[in-house]
Amino acid sequence: MARYQSTSPSEESRKKTPTKSKPKFSGRVHILGSGNMGVFIAHALRTRDSPPPVSLLLHNWGMYEAFMQRKKRIAITYDGLDDIQKGFDIEVNTGPNNKSGKWYQMPPLYGQKYYEDGTKIAEEDMAEPELTREPIDCLIVTCKSQFAFIGLRALFHRITPDTTILFLQNGLGVVERVNELLYNDRGWHPHYMQAVLSHRMDKKDAYAVKFLQTGAISLAPAATQAISKIPAEEDTNWPPTMKYLTRLFTLTPPLVATASTTTDVLQSQLEKLAVRCVIDPLTAINDCKNGELLHSYSSTRIMRLLLFEISSVITALPELQGVPGIDDRFSANRLLRLVTQTLHRNSGNTSPMVHDVRLRKSTEVEFFNGYIVRRGQEVGITCTMNYMIKHLVHSKKTINRRAEDAQIPIDTGDDEGIYLTGKHEEVENDELGIEDEYV
Template identity: 50%
Template sequence: MPPVDNRPSPFNSESQSLSDNGPIECLIICTKAHHTELAIKDISHRLTKDSTICLVHNGMGVLDSINQNVFPDPNNRPHYIQAVFSHGLGRNDSFKISHLGVGTTILSPVGAPNIPPTSPEADHTWAPSTKYLLRLLTLTPPLVAVADTPAGLLQYQLEKLAVNCVINPLTALSDCTNGEILYSFSFTRVMRLLLFEISAVICALPELQGIPGIEDRFSPERLRRLVVNIASNTAKNHSSMQQDINQRRLTEIEYFNGWIVRRGEELGIKCALNYMIKHLVAAKAATHRSREAGAIPLDLDNVISTNEPPI
């Protein structure tokens, strides 16, 4: 699991009315992956086993972290809906978002049987709050939202993960736009090698075994075409990870390439390049922070004291 961030929460719950202590039936969380757990923890006392939380974030592994650190008792956990969101958004200010491009929203309850959400069986399977929130979101035209099975949603999540594992770190490390990674032979070689590892891990996931067409859908070549398509369509954009690095914010690398590395270890698949990319991004972020803080080097073995002449 990614390390828990113990820093103060960026969400100011004190700004809410003191009377806002009643139970929350439906909650939608649209934050960075590493902020999701903190956002939920602040109001966990208002969430019950009858509540439903809709998680809208990039990356993988967030739900496991929430269950482990916020709701460790399975009998008292809320219900979850996960979403894959492809609309274009821009943050203007706190609580002010611009809708920059129309996409789609794919939703699925977590832990439900792999039955279509619109089937009659779903009415007897999901909590009332889950059914209400699914219906509300799918009937909101601007969201272009559809419901899918958990297995179907997982495949969309993994496709988006593969794209993010390439575009985000490469643009962050090189400080370039999304489209610029398509015009360098060196970039394309790194892209292919990353995707070979990512494809191997995804195709070996136990959650996907028995689903027809997985090896074709997640082949390195098809994933490469997805990356090229997204990079071309967003050629002038700066990735979120590049912006996070430049603005000295935490990145989501642990939930992108870091997740691939961890799952690869569980499956006996070595992901050396993803491991290197993960640490290069972390190192670049740390370098920016240390420059501003005037940090002391961690390795002092070869640092010459200013009080002694060089040997």
């Protein structure tokens, strides 16, 4: 059976890459993202009998200070009991808005005055942070979709053709965006994997997570729209770093991870995306909890219209043509049942997009509804509802920002101040490298 080709560079493109002395494979795992998923994965890897070296990539000093306050430990709460792990290495980015590629390796004793036993640390033993340019072998990206490109841009000089990057996000389209903006003219790109996670967790504090329900992680090479006729069992193109990362995940019990096919992971991602395309933007626009959507007739009408478009786009995607049962799995009625079940199960929760809009932060809507709009254009389907919802979220956030900005006068030396204004939405899309070409 044909399967979809991974995004691993071809032999021809790899030959174009300048030949250098190949550094020894370190086995180190770098994690970009300190949310629930990143914290959970970092903690799980350290529970192994022979844990790999794990480096947490923190994008500012504030995150490092928060980690110091936790005594450089990560805690996962299972059934009311804290499971604490330590031994993580830390790298901090010092550039403004993560645009700098300067990462500093933090010494184990940096910022401490005493050892754990209370003994005072001698001044000569307190090393200073060192600039690191160490190539990255395995990178796990768990930050939100809108921040993934910015983070990878800061790591650009440390990523090689042998690097494997595992994307673990709710949104889709990140791999294409990274390839287009960072590697389009270089003749090579790193190896990409994607994963979907169904564990349920809740954040307690910085680097502290409450584990709610066991799920699973499925991972596979990321897909392109090209078709490979090589059977999966005969595919020998997996690079060492991809094999290593896959084995690391599947042999770490707390992760409950399995290596799956590219098509299966993509279907799970699209199923999850369809639900998030409805719940997140509608709760953000209405500034409400998930369950409140069930009590609004108008909201249920909007849900149906959104899902009709989403269903039409997904079932028309070229990479899913020929997959058995695709029309039934992604029918609008089945997707509506999934949305309704999710709303009932999490009725008292508030979606992440609501929090982002309230705090005037950028949202994942470009990688939720925006992804559906862009893929719809590719297959000739006009997604009017998803396009409108996407811009309503942008509008809501911009209005909130302007309302806050209007309360902050700037002293210009005159008797009357001026007030902060700005095209926040345009700046955000420029950072993401997204052009809105919808007509």
